[in-house]
Amino acid sequence: MKIFTLAHFLRHVSVSRLQVFTQAHPIAEHLRFDWQQSPEAIPGRLNAAVAELLATAKGQSSEDEAASVCHAVFLWQDDLRRVHLLSNEAAGFEFRVGLSDDPHALATIGQWDARDQALWVFHERAQLFRDVELHLAFQAKANGRSWKKHRIEPGLCLTADRSQLEAFSHEVAKLYEKAGAGKSTHIEQSVCASDGSIQYTIYVEGPVTALSHFTEQRFHRLTTRIALETALVYQPETGDIESVVKGGAKNHKAVLQLFSKYLAGREIAPQRIGKARYSLNELRSGVAMHDDLSPLGVDRVRLRRAQLRPRTNTASAIRIEASPEQDQDDALELARKKLHVDHLFEAEYDLDAVCILVYLASNDGHRAKRFSFEVYSAGSSTIKNLSEKNQPIAQAVLKSLQLAEPEEALA
Known part of the structure; x- marks a missing residue:
């Protein structure tokens, strides 16, 4: 879940690690909570207890006490939000590398969910957490x-x-x-x-x-x-x-x-x-994959959209969009037909931007899934906007198309 919701996060983190985190947090000075309850009930009741603490402080406490409670609650919620943002595969990899000199800790967190890993690192290895946080932000x-x-x-x-x-x-x-x-x-x-x-x-x-x-x-x-x-x-x-x-x-x-x-x-x-450019003109002769990506679940790759720019007039561009259906002409075939060119196509137009549509193999008779991302000849792409699951697949597709050197494609 990309959007942080406190109630949802509390339901998906280990109660024991949540207890250790909360009891070591500044909020523990103000919060009185029974951790001996049923683990299934703790997330909801803890959330309610924090809300009640905040309401009580604003209504009955002195101004200084209310400010102290409000600040502690804010820190607790914000720290959990930061943990949520680092509950992903990229952060988990950095955590494991950072803990490589501690085999026991590495073996322990290796069995946990990404949320539990991030929560533990935040509490036990604060500097490592901050290093990873700053690295991923950059x-x-x-x-x-x-x-x-x-x-x-x-x-x-x-x-x-x-x-x-x-x-x-x-x-x-x-x-x-x-x-x-x-x-x-x-x-x-x-x-x-x-x-x-x-x-x-x-x-x-x-x-x-x-x-x-x-x-x-x-x-x-x-x-x-x-x-x-x-x-x-x-x-x-x-x-x-x-x-x-x-x-x-x-x-x-x-x-x-x-x-x-x-x-x-x-x-x-x-x-x-300079930013590495993508040689999109390599796609003018067709989308040819140079590697077998079936282990990643890739069934087929085609161009959903193509933006072509005349070499003699770079101020204008022509954008061609194709149907997402696999059995229809892709954007490049439509461009050839609409622009009425064949052998002169390569000399008159440059591919300026393309939308690559990736079809994934279907399982158990279900409809095949697909996703798309855009690549620009100037050297950028929209791969970062994809889900964590699809990003490495898109990077592999970009590398297999040989539009750039491998290290550039993965950048």
């Missing part, structure tokens, strides 16, 4: 509008001195002053266990923002400062450095210069690495 923004990739020297010895980190973050904050940002900053350094990359996440006090919201069925307006996030990830083995920075190429360059000055201790000239 990956979600990779290849986006604010992302760029450069190459510098590999094997740099980066400082972990707190004063240097703080100085670095304050200099980054100055880049956003013209946009109304404040001077307050917060910086975190984390290490990804799976690839050894070092990540720096900087939060800068953003400009004053007006928010309209409801509390207790009453409408309010308030002003706040939402943090502006900036992040750098450095790969010591390759020298690749990725950055997520608001403000365009100028700010990316400025942040990298500050990185080299404060963290590397010397001037470094980064080389821009």
Whole structure:
């Protein structure tokens, strides 16, 4: 379930691990709950007990006590939301790599559900949880509008001195002053266990923002400062450095210069690495798979949509959409017929974007399932929008079509 619902989450997590988590949490100071009840009844009653605690604090306690209770309840609910967000296969892999030096813990959590794994790591290995949280948050923004990739020297010895980190973050904050940002900053350094990359996440006090919201069925307006996030990830083995920075190429360059000055201790000239492009023109002769993907359940792959751009007039584009039925012409065949070209098709038009439709093999006579994703020649795709189950299948399809090098297809 992608959307976090507290009641649903409590029903799908181990009661014993939920008890350990809650009793070690700040909410335990205020919450009185009998854990000796039936395990089936505990999720619902715990949720009700927390709601009752909140209502009682607001109605009877002093202002300071009410604020303390409200803050503890907020933290408890927000921490469970964070656990929910890391209850997935990608986070589980990072957890297992991070625990590789503890065979006992690794064997123990290997038998658990993803929610239980994330809950245990949050409570028992707080730094590992935060490292994985920051790593996955950065990956979600990779290849986006604010992302760029450069190459510098590999094997740099980066400082972990707190004063240097703080100085670095304050200099980054100055880049956003013209946009109304404040001077307050917060910086975190984390290490990804799976690839050894070092990540720096900087939060800068953003400009004053007006928010309209409801509390207790009453409408309010308030002003706040939402943090502006900036992040750098450095790969010591390759020298690749990725950055997520608001403000365009100028700010990316400025942040990298500050990185080299404060963290590397010397001037470094980064080389821009352009986003890998997909050679969609390879599909003009047909969709040909170079690998057997039947073990992944793939039955057939065809083009659902195709966007073609005339080479002599790149400002315009032609979009062709085909039926999703397997026995109908795909988008490329329709394009050939509609554009009235055959042997000249390859010379006059470039494939600019395609929608790849993947048919999965049917089981037990049920209707075959299918999913689709879009790929753009500029180097991006919508694979990240697919379900966790379909993402690796889509990546395998992209690799098998040989539209890019394997490492680029999996990026």
